[in-house]
Amino acid sequence: MGTMETDHPFVGSDFTDDDFTAIGTILATAGGVAIEHYNAACIKRRIAARIRDLKLSGAQPYLSLLRADAVEVHRLSALLSLHVSTFYRDPPTFAALRQILCEGALPQRWWSAGCAGGEEPYTLALLAAQTPQLCGKVEILASDVSPEILDKARRGAVTAPRLSNVSAEEQARCFNAAGPGFQIREELRRTVHFFQHDLLSAAPYPAVDLILCRYVLMYFNATDQEKVLGRFAAALPAGGILVLGRTETLRDSAGFFAPINVQERIYQRI
Ligand SMILES: C[S@@+](CC[C@H](N)C(=O)[O-])C[C@H]1O[C@@H](n2cnc3c(N)ncnc32)[C@H](O)[C@@H]1O
CATH class of the missing domain: 3.40.50.150 (Vaccinia Virus protein VP39)
Structure with a gap:
């Protein structure tokens, strides 16, 4: 498992197309959010935040984790489903x-x-x-x-x-x-x-x-x-x-x- 390089924390624009697609396939296979329908920049930002929270160096170690750990797949799916709301919002x-x-x-x-x-x-x-x-x-x-x-x-x-x-x-x-x-x-x-x-x-x-x-x-x-x-x-x-x-x-x-x-x-x- 990689550790975060302090001089360049992983951000959404660091995803390669292949890595982003691979994450999408894992989520879709598990019945999670179908990320291809969503705003890619916004989804990448949120997955990158998760990668930083886990102190991983980037998409590759995170993909390894997702492939090994169904709980993390579920957690990521939940994280991407934003349910923020309030009564009388605006x-x-x-x-x-x-x-x-x-x-x-x-x-x-x-x-x-x-x-x-x-x-x-x-x-x-x-x-x-x-x-x-x-x-x-x-x-x-x-x-x-x-x-x-x-x-x-x-x-x-x-x-x-x-x-x-x-x-x-x-x-x-x-x-x-x-x-x-x-x-x-x-x-x-x-x-x-x-x-x-x-x-x-x-x-x-x-x-x-x-x-x-x-x-x-x-x-x-x-x-x-x-x-x-x-x-x-x-x-x-x-x-x-x-x-x-x-x-x-x-x-x-x-x-x-x-x-x-x-x-x-x-x-x-x-
Ligand atoms: C940020 S909340 C907005 C809640 C409320 N409309 C408001 O303004 O406070 C976004 C909601 O959209 C739902 N959502 C996301 N994709 C959807 C889809 N494809 N069809 C229906 N609802 C969806 C999410 O599950 C989430 O509950």
Whole structure:
């Protein structure tokens, strides 16, 4: 096993194509993340960070480790599946969205695509329950590619840091204390329907009126981002709404959508 050379720690751009492909094959064979669909620079950066954490000198010793140790393959797969989220992530986005939804006359079937631990769809549930114009009129779907994170989402258990954007009053009204953390109340939990769905697979996309797909596309390569955006356009009716993460853009799919609030990445299907 190599040791890290202090003058040149291994970084993402040090990967040879062969080594990167070999890691991809090991992960795919073990049923892990299919890295060829993801932004290569971003994936390489994260694998390089793992190599440095293990104090290895580079890709070759790490490949030897992956070939010998199924646990490390599992660990790497989990590390590459980023499930970071919070309730009301980017609060101004949800404030703008609430206003748009109240003004619109859409039937209300909403989809949080790439929902991680449920923070985003449960935020939608809180928003609907606490907005008289929306209360009781909304169906919320939530999907993720990861069955493990969906199990967690269904339980509705949350740790305090994920609630940093939730006021104490809303916390008391909508969550129960559970062990060291909290659990979203049963009646709110029941309003979200979770299902496993891979945006990059051929599985059909549900027909919905609003799609939130935030901080998911940024992990895909440009071709797959375009494909997914085209499928979102097909899943939405004219007037339907799409919300992306603040670091994400419509790329070449801009022709399908009119901007409603560019800063908050809220768009309307034309
Ligand atoms: C950073 S989280 C974003 C969570 C939430 N949308 C938010 O903005 O806080 C990205 C989520 O996308 C999911 N994801 C990654 N690839 C996916 C795919 N191909 N299909 C569906 N979900 C995917 C990951 O499992 C992860 O839970």
